[in-house]
Amino acid sequence: MTASQPFIEVRQARKCYGEIEVLKDISLTVDRGQIVAIIGPSGSGKSTLLRAINDLDPLTAGEVWLDGVRVNKTLPHRQYEKHINQMRQHIGMVFQHFNLFPHLTVRDNVTMAPKLLKGISDKEADRLAEEQLAHVGMLERIDYFPSQLSGGQKQRVAIARALAMKPKLMLFDEATSALDPELVEEVNLVMKKLAEEHMTMIIVTHEMDFAASVCDRVIFMDGGVVVEEGPPELVFRNPTQDRTRNFLRKHLEGAK
Amino acid sequence: MDTELMLKVYPFFLKAALVTVELSILTGILGLSCGALGAAARLSRFRFLRFLGAAYVSVFRGTPALIQLFILYFGGPQIGIQLDAFQAGVIGLGVNIGAYMTETMRGAIISVDKGQREAARTLGLSQFQTFRKVTLPQAMRLMIRPLGVNINALIKGTALVAAISVVELTYTAQRYIGSTYKPFEMFLIAGVLYMIIIYGTGRAVAWLDRRARIV
Ligand SMILES: Nc1ncnc2c1ncn2[C@@H]1O[C@H](COP(=O)(O)OP(=O)(O)OP(=O)(O)O)[C@@H](O)[C@H]1O
Ligand SMILES: [Mg+2]
Numbered sequence: 001m002t003a004s005q006p007f008i009e010v011r012q013a014r015k016c017y018g019e020i021e022v023l024k025d026i027s028l029t030v031d032r033g034q035i036v037a038i039i040g041p042s043g044s045g046k047s048t049l050l051r052a053i054n055d056l057d058p059l060t061a062g063e064v065w066l067d068g069v070r071v072n073k074t075l076p077h078r079q080y081e082k083h084i085n086q087m088r089q090h091i092g093m094v095f096q097h098f099n100l101f102p103h104l105t106v107r108d109n110v111t112m113a114p115k116l117l118k119g120i121s122d123k124e125a126d127r128l129a130e131e132q133l134a135h136v137g138m139l140e141r142i143d144y145f146p147s148q149l150s151g152g153q154k155q156r157v158a159i160a161r162a163l164a165m166k167p168k169l170m171l172f173d174e175a176t177s178a179l180d181p182e183l184v185e186e187v188n189l190v191m192k193k194l195a196e197e198h199m200t201m202i203i204v205t206h207e208m209d210f211a212a213s214v215c216d217r218v219i220f221m222d223g224g225v226v227v228e229e230g231p232p233e234l235v236f237r238n239p240t241q242d243r244t245r246n247f248l249r250k251h252l253e254g255a256k
Numbered sequence: 257m258d259t260e261l262m263l264k265v266y267p268f269f270l271k272a273a274l275v276t277v278e279l280s281i282l283t284g285i286l287g288l289s290c291g292a293l294g295a296a297a298r299l300s301r302f303r304f305l306r307f308l309g310a311a312y313v314s315v316f317r318g319t320p321a322l323i324q325l326f327i328l329y330f331g332g333p334q335i336g337i338q339l340d341a342f343q344a345g346v347i348g349l350g351v352n353i354g355a356y357m358t359e360t361m362r363g364a365i366i367s368v369d370k371g372q373r374e375a376a377r378t379l380g381l382s383q384f385q386t387f388r389k390v391t392l393p394q395a396m397r398l399m400i401r402p403l404g405v406n407i408n409a410l411i412k413g414t415a416l417v418a419a420i421s422v423v424e425l426t427y428t429a430q431r432y433i434g435s436t437y438k439p440f441e442m443f444l445i446a447g448v449l450y451m452i453i454i455y456g457t458g459r460a461v462a463w464l465d466r467r468a469r470i471v
Contacts, residue, residue, distance in 0.1 A: 099371040
């Protein structure tokens, strides 16, 4: 690893579904501890880009690097599986629909992966679960099943589950979009807390206020390209591109 | 209706019912095993295995179970497969119902939400760990009821082995008809005993399903 190498780097990412090019030569870097928001209209490729970072949706071409290691290395199947499983342990991901494991308690949702992958003891696992759940304010629900939780609570557990792997990076794909409006804030607060702890985060969101208040940088995507990026005060207050202006205007109208 | 005769012969039918139960259990075990293998093949990464699985399902669902049984029992010796009637019954019916169970299990596995798999893989679980810890436990819950339907069909299907003279319920009824000339009574006893077996199994399946419900 060279000193000049960025913490996360996406190089010339292209993604095609058949004929359709969903990501068109996207490059971006994120520094350690940085919090980046990705905004843009529906279908612009935000999720695809995010999911390319942990190779959930493999790129057609291009490279993804995390902390000096190529994530989407070219390797024979078996070796690649091992490599990517290793890489993914460092990349937490939070989904719009939580995707908690319904057959497991909150505790087991949080500890399953660390137990399987890091071989920690039951006692250590319990401590880990308590610590992570306390962090997101869900300790009292440790022995509940996901079906017994509200959407906001589920999402907080999903964040704890991801954090239990001690990731270097957290990806959020519209973490609050599926929530009732009154439940959004509790999840945002958890994310803000992570931001204060200098967790590196890439956040796909439709919540401009939230993006403006926690993010160091905003990336506006449209049609599979990065149209504009910069600090939130610039992108939100003073966008240089027409497409960005249009999107923000429409979004404001939509919000009202 | 000759109830006196019915009371006299029914103990012999009970013995035959035990054979039907035994046949059902062995067939069920074989069927579930074939189903698990079949589903694994159908969902395999390897094209050849997927092809084998699909071929198994279409052959055994696409022909009458009775013909399969006849080929095995009567045709088997011609190609060096010597089985007694009971063995042929278990194998024939088991492999047959396994084709249906293959589809049941596969259906349950693929109907587990894709997000579940994604969440597990995102945490770093391997494909196998994801299957064992996330997909399978959820699929098992989903497959209990439809497998119950397969098992119901299987129990009724055991009547077919009367045609290769396994002394189970249906065959026993036929034999007593030969000596008593009372088909109504004899089939009635057999029918009631089938119903008891099927009802009991149905209750067991419902119980399992309730227990496996996700809270
Ligand atoms: N599996 C797929 N097969 C074909 N096309 C796909 C697939 N997944 C996504 N796409 C297409 O890729 C484009 C980008 O999708 P993506 O989900 O990344 O958009 P998005 O910016 O996240 O949108 P949204 O805000 O609605 O979540 C869309 O046009 C979508 O239809
Ligand atoms: Mg999306």
